[in-house]
Structure formats: C-alpha cells, structure tokens
Amino acid sequence: MDDSAKQLLRLIIRRIPSNKLYSTLRKWEHLSKKQFESLDFTQPKWLICDNLLSLCEENDLSAKHVTELELIHRIEQPTQGAWHVCQLIDAQEEALTSDLLQFRESFKLHLKGLISHVAVKIKKHEDDAIWIRIAWGDNFTKPNHLKPTYVVHHLQTPYVFLSGLNVKHKPLLHQALVLATHHESIKDVHLSGRCLTALRDLLMRQYKQVFPVKHPRPLQERSPLLTHPNIENEHAKHAENRLQMASEVFGDGTLPKLETALYKLETRYRGKERGTMGAREEPFRGVVRFSSSNILESLKYCTSSGMAAAPVTPLLSSIVQKGRNYFVITDKGPGLSQTPGPKV
Incomplete structure (x- = not known):
C-alpha cells in the first residue's frame, strides 16, 4: 500500500462520522470477519485508522480498494459537498433501452478515449x-x-447530478455522458444545492403537489365553523384562500430541501424623473440571495401566513415550476445586453 493510498484512507476515515464508521466499514467487504471484529470502535478514530491501515497492508489493498470505501461513504452522506444539475437533451432510441452494463462500458470507453490518465469507479x-x-x-x-x-444519474431520465467538477474537465465529462446515454447534448439547468435528494425530488416532481382549481372548495367543507361574527368569517376566508394559493404553488406535503435561491438583476431605472439615474444607459446590476434551511418551506409559510402578498409572484413560483434556483432578471428594452442564463 503506497503513501498516496494511506493518505487517502486517513482522509476518508476522518470524514466518516464516528457513529457511521462501523456500518460503513462493514459494507466495504475488503476485511475478513475476523479482521473486522478485531477493530475496536470504542477507541479514538486515529487509533482505529492505524489498526485499519495494518489490516489493509496485510491484505495488500491498493488505492483502488480505498476509493470503494470513499464511494460507499459518499453515497451514505451525499450532503458533504455542493451538487449542480445538468439535463440531457434529445434522447435517441437507444436511450430507452440502455442498461447498467452498457452504460458502464460505454462511459469508461469514451472518457478514457478523451483523457489518458483517469480512474473511474461505478456503483449502482x-x-x-x-x-x-x-x-x-x-x-x-x-x-x-x-x-x-x-x-x-438514473438511467432513462434526463437529469445528471454533478459534484466536484472543475471547468477544465467539464467538457470531457459532458461529452462522455452524452455518448454513453445516447443523447444529442447536455445543458445546465441552473439548479444547485447540498441536498441531493431535494434536487432530485424537485426535478422529478416527487413531492405532494396540489393543482389549481377553478372553483375552490367552500370553507365549510374543510373546517365547519360555528356561529362567528362577519369579520371573523371574512378573515377565515382570506386565510383559506392564502392556504389554497400556497398549496397550489408549493404542494401540500413536505417540500424538497433547497438552501438558497439566487436572482441576478440587470434592470434599468424606471422612475419618472429623467435625471442622472434615468439617463443611465447601462443597466443596474446586483444579486439578491435568499437563504434558509429550507427555502421552499419558508416561502410557503410566508404566503400561507400572509407575510407575503398572494398570489405568489412568478419570481418565487418559478423555483418549483421550472426546477431551478438561479435566475437572471433583465429588461426587454432596446440597448440592453442580454446575459446568458434563465430569465424570468
């Protein structure tokens, strides 16, 4: 076991939470039952790591085997890093019948044809x-x-989730993915976050949605009211309408966990005065960023509680309707440069 493999193993063990170390190593399957039972998980992590290194050298394991452990850990802890989403465009007929074996062979073949030294590990x-x-x-x-x-990536779906990809390798990976999945091209959908499950659920609509109705149910069908003064009844109707509008936009159950929504502004001053600001040819540029432990739940609460105006503005409803959390807002007037990116 060379020094680079030892360094990688130490790094992985440090990243694995202590309460997950036992289950993660058990799934690794590169230690015999006797070797695994010899590890004392009540010891400090550095001591466990030293004992594990000795067992790895005894089994003549290499960096290839160590990367399998890291892959297991990353699958168990997908929030340790930011994810960005891309969408495959124009599927060919073969895309509907592609299986794991075909994808694995094709992806490795195309990627290694583009770059000489690359190590690929694939797990379902x-x-x-x-x-x-x-x-x-x-x-x-x-x-x-x-x-x-x-x-x-889920086969037979158009979405690919990427983490830790730099600009240099982006075109190589994109080309290999397009060829291996039998599509014509790939594009960025401007959706990112740390919670992989939330990104997937948002794009694939795997959360409880409520569809708009032309004639909302009468108030008494949901919560029969006793005799109330007219003003209380009016307030209750407004509250019911707010809940209905919030549910139509954000759904009626637990929402995918997105942490941010970012809006890049490139707009012209629209005041009546034609002074210095009104005469400015260049658009004003700025960035508005919303942050929360769950931005969609926060927006839904603001709407249903009356803290935000209803109906929900397209600037916010587009997060769930378009499946993205990065937008560029521009004027459509003449003389303004159009910045590439999704526009509202």
Missing part, C-alpha cells in the same frame, strides 16, 4: 441511482484521488 445504489467516482489526471500525471468528481 439501492434506489437504482448510478454513482460514478472520477479521479482526474492528464497525459503526464496520475489520477488525483484526493479531489474526485462525483456523478449521479
């Missing part, structure tokens, strides 16, 4: 998601296992 998870770990090198250096890229 219980939810049928294909997890890919890529360690990048180049024509002269070996793959760097300390800074891998992770890819998650």
Whole structure:
C-alpha cells in the first residue's frame, strides 16, 4: 500500500462520522470477519485508522480498494459537498433501452478515449441511482484521488447530478455522458444545492403537489365553523384562500430541501424623473440571495401566513415550476445586453 493510498484512507476515515464508521466499514467487504471484529470502535478514530491501515497492508489493498470505501461513504452522506444539475437533451432510441452494463462500458470507453490518465469507479445504489467516482489526471500525471468528481444519474431520465467538477474537465465529462446515454447534448439547468435528494425530488416532481382549481372548495367543507361574527368569517376566508394559493404553488406535503435561491438583476431605472439615474444607459446590476434551511418551506409559510402578498409572484413560483434556483432578471428594452442564463 503506497503513501498516496494511506493518505487517502486517513482522509476518508476522518470524514466518516464516528457513529457511521462501523456500518460503513462493514459494507466495504475488503476485511475478513475476523479482521473486522478485531477493530475496536470504542477507541479514538486515529487509533482505529492505524489498526485499519495494518489490516489493509496485510491484505495488500491498493488505492483502488480505498476509493470503494470513499464511494460507499459518499453515497451514505451525499450532503458533504455542493451538487449542480445538468439535463440531457434529445434522447435517441437507444436511450430507452440502455442498461447498467452498457452504460458502464460505454462511459469508461469514451472518457478514457478523451483523457489518458483517469480512474473511474461505478456503483449502482439501492434506489437504482448510478454513482460514478472520477479521479482526474492528464497525459503526464496520475489520477488525483484526493479531489474526485462525483456523478449521479438514473438511467432513462434526463437529469445528471454533478459534484466536484472543475471547468477544465467539464467538457470531457459532458461529452462522455452524452455518448454513453445516447443523447444529442447536455445543458445546465441552473439548479444547485447540498441536498441531493431535494434536487432530485424537485426535478422529478416527487413531492405532494396540489393543482389549481377553478372553483375552490367552500370553507365549510374543510373546517365547519360555528356561529362567528362577519369579520371573523371574512378573515377565515382570506386565510383559506392564502392556504389554497400556497398549496397550489408549493404542494401540500413536505417540500424538497433547497438552501438558497439566487436572482441576478440587470434592470434599468424606471422612475419618472429623467435625471442622472434615468439617463443611465447601462443597466443596474446586483444579486439578491435568499437563504434558509429550507427555502421552499419558508416561502410557503410566508404566503400561507400572509407575510407575503398572494398570489405568489412568478419570481418565487418559478423555483418549483421550472426546477431551478438561479435566475437572471433583465429588461426587454432596446440597448440592453442580454446575459446568458434563465430569465424570468
């Protein structure tokens, strides 16, 4: 076991929470039952790591085996890093019948045809998601296992989730994905976050939605009211309408966990005065960022409680309707540069 493999193993063990170390190593399956039982998980983590290194050297394990442990850990803890979403465009006929074996062989073949030194590890998870770990090198250096890229993809779906991908390797990975999945191209959908499950649920609509109705149910069908003064009845009707509008936009159950929503502004001053600001040709530029432990739940609460005006503005409803959390807002007047990106 060389020094780079030892360094990688120590790094992985440090990242794994102490209460998850036992279950993660058990899934690794590169230690015999006797070796695994010899590890004392009540000891400090550094001591467990030293004992584990001795067992790995005894079994003549290499960096290839260590990366399997990291992949298991990342599948169990997908929030340890930011994810960005891309969408595959124009599926070919073969895309509907592609299986894991075909995808694995095709992806490795195309990626290794684009770059000489690259290490690829592919594993299918219980939810049928294909997890890919890529360690990048180049024509002269070996793959760097300390800074891998992770890819998650469900076959027969157009979405690909990426983490740890730098600009240099982006076109290589995109080309390999397009060829292996039998599509024509791939694009960024401007959706990102740390919670992989939330991004997937938002794009695939795997949360409880409520569809708009032309004639909302009367108030008494939901919560029969006793005799109330007219003013209380009016307030109750307004509250009911707010709940209905919030549910139509954000659904009626637990929402996907997004942490941020970002709006890039490129707009012209619209005041009546034609002074210095009104005569300005260039648009005003700025960034508005909403942050919360769950931005969708926060927006839904603001709407249903009356803290935000209803109906919900398209600037906010577009998060769930378009499946993205990055927007560029521009004027459509003449003379303004159009910045690439999704526009509201």
